[in-house]
Amino acid sequence: MTAIGPLVLVIEDEPEMRKFIRATLTSRGYRLLEAERASEGMQLLTSHNPDLVLLDLGLPDGDGIDLTRQLREWSRVPVIVLSARGREDDKVAALDAGADDYLTKPFGVNELLARMRVALRHAESSRGGAEVQSYEFGDIKIDLVRREVFRGEQELRLTPIEYKLLVLFAQHAGKVLTHRQILKEVWGPAYAAQTHYVRVHMAELRKKVEANPSRPKLLVTEPGVGYRLRDRT
Numbered sequence: 001m002t003a004i005g006p007l008v009l010v011i012e013d014e015p016e017m018r019k020f021i022r023a024t025l026t027s028r029g030y031r032l033l034e035a036e037r038a039s040e041g042m043q044l045l046t047s048h049n050p051d052l053v054l055l056d057l058g059l060p061d062g063d064g065i066d067l068t069r070q071l072r073e074w075s076r077v078p079v080i081v082l083s084a085r086g087r088e089d090d091k092v093a094a095l096d097a098g099a100d101d102y103l104t105k106p107f108g109v110n111e112l113l114a115r116m117r118v119a120l121r122h123a124e125s126s127r128g129g130a131e132v133q134s135y136e137f138g139d140i141k142i143d144l145v146r147r148e149v150f151r152g153e154q155e156l157r158l159t160p161i162e163y164k165l166l167v168l169f170a171q172h173a174g175k176v177l178t179h180r181q182i183l184k185e186v187w188g189p190a191y192a193a194q195t196h197y198v199r200v201h202m203a204e205l206r207k208k209v210e211a212n213p214s215r216p217k218l219l220v221t222e223p224g225v226g227y228r229l230r231d232r233t
Helices: 015-026 038-048 064-071 088-097 109-126 160-171 179-186 195-209
Strands: 007-011 031-035 052-055 079-083 101-104 134-137 140-143 148-151 154-156 176-178 219-222 226-229
Touching: 007 015, 007 038, 015 031, 015 109, 031 038, 038 052, 038 064, 052 064, 052 109, 064 079, 064 088, 079 088, 079 109, 088 101, 088 176, 088 179, 101 109, 134 160, 140 160, 148 195, 160 179, 160 195, 160 226, 176 179, 179 195, 179 226, 195 219, 195 226
Parallel strands: 007 031, 007 052, 052 079, 079 101
Antiparallel strands: 134 140, 140 148, 148 154, 176 226, 219 226
């Protein structure tokens, strides 16, 4: 019996881009739904419950950021924004609205597929239901029960803020977290404008978890946007 691949909803008004995505995904076993407009996309979201959404921002009848914000009121389906808008402000706005990732057009097939795998894997782990007791990435292990962090056999002495930061990234491995999202989760909503807090503490955290803090391999910077814990792809 042939396995049924994930169902992907593509909301994109450009025919050539839809054709490219269709050829890329169907040849790899994904099932596809397609919409040209935001309203059509929302109808398909409610009627078909897709596993992943690929979303353009500039749609004929609305903005993809608004659609993402509406969607997040009732669904946690992974959303990857595909847009020709490359400005940092647009990326931050989309991610703060609830998108899981952002790819600027043009992008390569391998990058798209890798980002999709990460988003689907993260969504699956979130639905798992069983209480997570530890995280592992690279040579780092976080023991949530004992609140201990190890790099290899060495226990790392993290401050409470550094520990909260590391756990937050582990919970969202592979996903870009904006400065605002990080501040809200670690410090609270009242600190949403204090981006220097994140930079200072991330620098200290990298000194402890990275083999070479000046060239981080795990906690990577998304310039002007935030940070990402690099997940396997």
